[in-house]
Amino acid sequence: MKDIILRRKTMIGLTRKEELILLSILNLGKDAYLVAITDHLSKITGKKVTITSVHLPLNRLERRGLIESSLGEATAVRGGRRKRIYTITNKGFTELREYKRIHDELWAKYSKSSALEENV
Amino acid sequence: MSSKKRTPRILEFFLRHFASSQHIESLQGDFAEIYDRILREKGKAKASLWYLLHVLKLMPAFIENKIYWTVDMIRSYTKIAFRNFLRHKGFSLINISGLTLGLACAILILIWIQHELSYDGFHTEADRIHRIILNYGKKDSFGPHGPGALSQALKEQYPEIADSARFFFVNKNPLRYKDKVLNGALCGTDPSFTRIFSFPFLLGDRKKALAHPRSIVLTETLSKKFFGRSDPLGRTLGLEWWGRWYDFTVSGVVEDPPSNSHIQFDYLLPIDFVTLSGMEIDTWDAIAYHTYILLNEGIDAQALSDKISGILQRHLSESAYTIHLEALRHIHLYNDAGGGSIMYVYLFGIIGLLILGIACINFMNLSTAQSSQRALEVGMRKVVGSNRSQLIAQFLSESVVIALIALCFAIAVVKAVLPAIGDITDTQLALEILGPQILVFLGIAFLTGLVSGSYPALYLSRVLPMRALKGTHVSGGRSFLFRKYLVVSQFVISILLIFATVVIYEQLIFLRSADLGFDKEHIVNFELRGGLRQNYSAIKQELLKNPNIVAICTTNRSLSKRFATDKAVWEGKEEGERPVMAIHSVDFDYADVFDIQLVQGRYFSEEYSTDISEGIIVNEAAVRVMSLKEPIGKRFFCPMPFNMSKNGKIIGVVKDFHFRSLHSKIEPLILAIAPGWHTDMYVKMRGQDLPATLAHVERTFRALAPDFALEFNFLDEKIDGLYRTEKRLSSLIKYGAMIAIFIACMGLFGLASFMVEQRSKEIGIRKILGASLSNITFLLTREFGVWISIANVIAWPVGYYVMRKWLENFAYRIDIPIRAFVFSGTIVLGLSLLTVCHKAIKAALTNPVSSLRYE
Numbered sequence: 001m002k003d004i005i006l007r008r009k010t011m012i013g014l015t016r017k018e019e020l021i022l023l024s025i026l027n028l029g030k031d032a033y034l035v036a037i038t039d040h041l042s043k044i045t046g047k048k049v050t051i052t053s054v055h056l057p058l059n060r061l062e063r064r065g066l067i068e069s070s071l072g073e074a075t076a077v078r079g080g081r082r083k084r085i086y087t088i089t090n091k092g093f094t095e096l097r098e099y100k101r102i103h104d105e106l107w108a109k110y111s112k113s114s115a116l117e118e119n120v
Numbered sequence: 121m122s123s124k125k126r127t128p129r130i131l132e133f134f135l136r137h138f139a140s141s142q143h144i145e146s147l148q149g150d151f152a153e154i155y156d157r158i159l160r161e162k163g164k165a166k167a168s169l170w171y172l173l174h175v176l177k178l179m180p181a182f183i184e185n186k187i188y189w190t191v192d193m194i195r196s197y198t199k200i201a202f203r204n205f206l207r208h209k210g211f212s213l214i215n216i217s218g219l220t221l222g223l224a225c226a227i228l229i230l231i232w233i234q235h236e237l238s239y240d241g242f243h244t245e246a247d248r249i250h251r252i253i254l255n256y257g258k259k260d261s262f263g264p265h266g267p268g269a270l271s272q273a274l275k276e277q278y279p280e281i282a283d284s285a286r287f288f289f290v291n292k293n294p295l296r297y298k299d300k301v302l303n304g305a306l307c308g309t310d311p312s313f314t315r316i317f318s319f320p321f322l323l324g325d326r327k328k329a330l331a332h333p334r335s336i337v338l339t340e341t342l343s344k345k346f347f348g349r350s351d352p353l354g355r356t357l358g359l360e361w362w363g364r365w366y367d368f369t370v371s372g373v374v375e376d377p378p379s380n381s382h383i384q385f386d387y388l389l390p391i392d393f394v395t396l397s398g399m400e401i402d403t404w405d406a407i408a409y410h411t412y413i414l415l416n417e418g419i420d421a422q423a424l425s426d427k428i429s430g431i432l433q434r435h436l437s438e439s440a441y442t443i444h445l446e447a448l449r450h451i452h453l454y455n456d457a458g459g460g461s462i463m464y465v466y467l468f469g470i471i472g473l474l475i476l477g478i479a480c481i482n483f484m485n486l487s488t489a490q491s492s493q494r495a496l497e498v499g500m501r502k503v504v505g506s507n508r509s510q511l512i513a514q515f516l517s518e519s520v521v522i523a524l525i526a527l528c529f530a531i532a533v534v535k536a537v538l539p540a541i542g543d544i545t546d547t548q549l550a551l552e553i554l555g556p557q558i559l560v561f562l563g564i565a566f567l568t569g570l571v572s573g574s575y576p577a578l579y580l581s582r583v584l585p586m587r588a589l590k591g592t593h594v595s596g597g598r599s600f601l602f603r604k605y606l607v608v609s610q611f612v613i614s615i616l617l618i619f620a621t622v623v624i625y626e627q628l629i630f631l632r633s634a635d636l637g638f639d640k641e642h643i644v645n646f647e648l649r650g651g652l653r654q655n656y657s658a659i660k661q662e663l664l665k666n667p668n669i670v671a672i673c674t675t676n677r678s679l680s681k682r683f684a685t686d687k688a689v690w691e692g693k694e695e696g697e698r699p700v701m702a703i704h705s706v707d708f709d710y711a712d713v714f715d716i717q718l719v720q721g722r723y724f725s726e727e728y729s730t731d732i733s734e735g736i737i738v739n740e741a742a743v744r745v746m747s748l749k750e751p752i753g754k755r756f757f758c759p760m761p762f763n764m765s766k767n768g769k770i771i772g773v774v775k776d777f778h779f780r781s782l783h784s785k786i787e788p789l790i791l792a793i794a795p796g797w798h799t800d801m802y803v804k805m806r807g808q809d810l811p812a813t814l815a816h817v818e819r820t821f822r823a824l825a826p827d828f829a830l831e832f833n834f835l836d837e838k839i840d841g842l843y844r845t846e847k848r849l850s851s852l853i854k855y856g857a858m859i860a861i862f863i864a865c866m867g868l869f870g871l872a873s874f875m876v877e878q879r880s881k882e883i884g885i886r887k888i889l890g891a892s893l894s895n896i897t898f899l900l901t902r903e904f905g906v907w908i909s910i911a912n913v914i915a916w917p918v919g920y921y922v923m924r925k926w927l928e929n930f931a932y933r934i935d936i937p938i939r940a941f942v943f944s945g946t947i948v949l950g951l952s953l954l955t956v957c958h959k960a961i962k963a964a965l966t967n968p969v970s971s972l973r974y975e
Contacts, residue, residue, distance in 0.1 A: 034150040051154055052177040055147065069143065077156070079127055081149030 014099060018057050022096050025067060025086050033072065033083040034058065058086065066092030127152045131171045139178045193510070194517065200497070201518040208490065212522075215486050218866045219526035221859060222479025223568065224533040227561055228541060229472035231534070231549050236465050239380045239452035243318045245414055249448040250421055252411040254441045264410045266443065268401040271310070271411045273435065278428060280419045285310040286391050287383070287410040294649060294829045295387065296358035296365065297346045301829035304342055304386030308393055316414045317383070323353055324372025330390045335371035337388040343373045358827070359389070360650045362397040365827065379548040382452045404435045412448075421445050478610060478863055480572035483519070485603055485870030487576035489877055491583075498580050499588030511581035519573025520566055527565035544848055607871050608911050610864035611948055615915035616922070617857035618944035623923040623936060624850040630934045631843055637777025639715035642810065643835035644817070646801045648674060651825025656801070662820045668806045668813040671712035674798040676705040688790065689757040690746055699745040702787050703760060704779065705794040713804040721752040721772030724793060732793050734768030740776045742788035758790050766792050781842040785931040802835070861948065865955045868904065872959040876900060884968035893964045900960035901953060908952050912945050919944070
């Protein structure tokens with residue numbers, strides 16, 4: 001039981017959702033807290049993103065040390081509760097960059113071969 | 121919209137308790153923000169719905185997380201528990217054996233109660249079957265015997281009754297197949313028996329089994345005894361009934377009635393067989409038959425009972441009897457005709473709970489006594505961040521594990537002692553390890569673990585980490601007094617039980633060795649049956665040829681059955697005098713067999729031809745109640761059953777002898793000769809060469825009465841049998857005493873450990889100041905000695921009173937022996953001092969450094 005769960009938790013690599021969340025955190029900078037990330041993702045993807053579907057990956061990423069969090073200033077809006085601002089750690093950033101490299105490389109290869117096809 | 125307004129508390133509550141997040145506060149903030157947004161746009165209902173829905177979405181992750189951590193923690197708890205177990209082997213063994221004992225007792229009692237409650241429940245129609253009981257005029261005087269015509273009349277007159285069956289029981293009646301004769305319990309019944317009751321048939325057609333008047337149905341065991349493995353159906357068996365043999369054909373075989381059936385038999389016959397001896401059956405006069413009825417569905421038994429109660433008056437004009445219904449499942453437990461066992465079910469239920477409760481409390485005592493050893497661990501866990509509920513869970517799970525281990529042992533113990541218990545209580549109790557029972561036992565063990573772990577868990581989880589880690593933790597003594605009382609009362613019970621054991625034991629010895637006024641040694645008792653009855657004089661002559669056989673006589677049954685009259689008339693009797701006198705029918709050799717002493721006159725003698733018809737002998741007690749100065753020669757009329765009344769003269773007076781058990785005083789007794797009434801033969805033998813003499817008896821019987829089932833009893837054993845209840849009681853109490861002492865000593869051990877633990881510093885200081893080993897041992901033991909003495913002082917008078925009351929059951933009894941006091945006192949004192957001394961000496965030998973190091 002324990003092993004099954006553990007293996008899932010220490011899974012290496014990123015899911016697409018995790019990658020998108022990490023990128024949103026980068027986009028939002030100092031304002032990267034849960035609601036903001038959710039809204040940002042909704043806007044960019046044009047689909048409805050729920051708060052829970054962001055919250056759980058966030059927790060997981062934090063546990064894996066890819067992001068870290070700190071408490072923001074107290075606000076009156078949120079029932080008096082402080083925001084938790086997420087920032088990307090070096091480890092998280094390296095991982096993200098690796099993903100970008102893979103993406104770029106793959107896209108680059110595609111554009112070369114597809115250029116031929118477009119011309120047909 | 122005021123943004124300061126908080127989200128509803130109830131929603132926040134859900135979020136807080138069903139979300140797993142390390143940042144629950146800010147998550148609440150995030151939720152609140154969106155909640156507010158939706159509230160503004162779409163209203164409160166939508167917002168709340170959204171909130172709830174999303175809390176729900178967090179659930180799977182929450183549950184997964186919970187399981188993960190729980191599994192992890194349980195693994196750690198069991199590891200620690202196991203290490204603790206090994207580190208304190210002695211403690212753990214005592215703990216486990218205490219719980220084992222408690223659980224074993226509880227399980228045994230539970231099995232027994234289950235057996236009692238299951239009585240007669242195996243019949244498919246059990247809820248609709250009722251027994252007819254008769255009220256014999258007086259209040260509370262009920263009996264199951266009714267007239268034979270009742271069954272048919274009820275069935276015909278009341279449409280509520282679907283079916284009815286009569287029973288006629290005979291305890292022991294011989295059957296013969298070829299030259300094999302066996303005794304068995306006979307049950308005569310109607311063919312409707314198989315429609316009402318569900319005793320399963322193994323062979324034969326259940327519907328027609330009892331239809332033929334000369335058919336017989338055997339139980340499996342009896343069939344095996346007669347026919348082994350071969351097919352019994354259609355074979356012819358002989359049945360002895362009042363001295364003659366009749367042929368019956370086997371028409372079926374049923375399973376043996378289970379021990380939880382109140383109807384017991386070895387073979388079934390159509391009830392009409394009783395007419396073979398001229399007994400009447402379909403009349404209203406002969407009151408000898410049990411009647412059972414099956415009601416139609418949905419009939420109110422109480423209403424019917426009221427409706428039928430006067431039926432006897434309609435058929436028997438003079439009858440004062442009324443009839444009532446008694447539900448089948450009530451018969452064993454509440455038996456209106458006397459002897460229901462529900463009292464015992466309650467009693468043993470309470471005893472079981474008490475034993476289990478005491479075992480739990482002892483467990484608590486021992487665990488809290490160990491607390492300072494565990495305090496360090498608790499302190500450490502608290503420092504690392506475990507909260508109180510986690511600690512409680514840890515200790516509870518530990519005690520549950522111990523209880524489960526104890527359960528395994530308890531089941532083994534129960535398996536081992538169950539046969540012995542079955543013997544004592546005369547029941548077949550069974551424990552199926554792989555049955556639904558086991559779930560109940562697991563439940564009990566689990567509860568026991570929770571209860572016994574609760575106090576230590578609460579207690580230990582309260583430990584202050586700072587103190588514990590500094591080593592200045594002191595076990596609290598808040599409930600110390602309570603525990604002290606508890607241990608004292610445990611000892612009171614132990615002393616009482618030992619006391620009772622001693623008294624009962626002495627009384628039994630007294631009963632066995634008491635002078636009964638007649639010789640009971642080497643007398644063999646046979647029942648007069650079949651060939652023995654017919655060829656009696658020839659057999660008697662043949663037997664007497666053996667020089668080791670002294671004398672032979674026949675009598676009616678006297679030892680337990682009661683034949684008495686208050687209608688005797690004698691010369692000089694005053695008006696209104698009606699003393700009850702027992703009647704015993706004897707023959708000429710009776711005095712020789714039993715070595716009866718005469719005080720006046722002479723014994724019956726064949727030289728006087730009138731002795732058979734007119735001779736009367738009475739005992740001294742009878743002379744006293746008749747207040748006769750010169751009894752010899754006085755005219756005496758003695759009414760007897762079967763038209764054998766005697767109108768004669770008193771020819772002799774015998775010395776009083778105990779013809780009944782020593783429970784009762786010697787009653788007035790009339791001896792007369794009425795051979796037609798005789799049922800028993802007694803053979804007096806010489807003590808030497810008994811086996812050879814018995815062999816001679818067997819040879820003679822085989823030659824002259826081949827149809828006789830050679831069964832006999834020694835008279836002294838039969839007399840012992842009169843005190844079976846007392847013997848049973850004595851062995852039950854003996855075991856009870858052993859268990860009680862064991863549990864009490866455990867409690868004491870726990871308490872002593874606890875005390876020593878508490879006073880470890882004091883002991884250390886005393887040692888430094890020069891106290892010797894014996895000083896300290898005495899110091900620690902003294903207090904316990906005082907408690908045990910208190911227990912004795914409480915127990916003795918109670919025991920004295922209770923046992924005096926018990927002894928009053930006997931007309932002949934011992935005084936309470938001093939031994940009972942001495943014995944119960946010393947055993948308990950000795951065992952408890954042994955228990956305490958062990959602890960005390962260990963404490964006295966401890967190096968004071970270890971207890972004072974942190975000061």
